[in-house]
Amino acid sequence: MCKKLTDECCVLAEQQKELKAKVEGMDVRLTKVEEDVGKVRSETQEGFKSSAVAMREISASVANLAHDFGQRFNNIETTVVAEKVKWGETLRWVVKLSVKVLLAGAAVAMGVTAWNNFIK
Numbered sequence: 001m002c003k004k005l006t007d008e009c010c011v012l013a014e015q016q017k018e019l020k021a022k023v024e025g026m027d028v029r030l031t032k033v034e035e036d037v038g039k040v041r042s043e044t045q046e047g048f049k050s051s052a053v054a055m056r057e058i059s060a061s062v063a064n065l066a067h068d069f070g071q072r073f074n075n076i077e078t079t080v081v082a083e084k085v086k087w088g089e090t091l092r093w094v095v096k097l098s099v100k101v102l103l104a105g106a107a108v109a110m111g112v113t114a115w116n117n118f119i120k
Helices: 007-119
Strands: none
Touching: none
């Protein structure tokens, strides 16, 4: 079925038909690969978008935790300072009472000594 009646022409015609069939098959396969790559690309973009949303949520959660920690630490620090003030007041009261007792004891000792010196 060659136009030219040579064996070489007939072989080339058959090879061209086979090549044409392979090229058409490759075109279908290439189209499928392009579609698959498009799907992968869109899935990747969706994944990055959802990851970005998750990272923003994590960032907000960390910021909230940091704020909560700061508030709790300030509350603890305020409580500790208040307790220090109370202990300081208690210590001052104990020191004042001790000084009064010592001065009273010294006054009594002076009185006893004076009584013994002047009365005898």
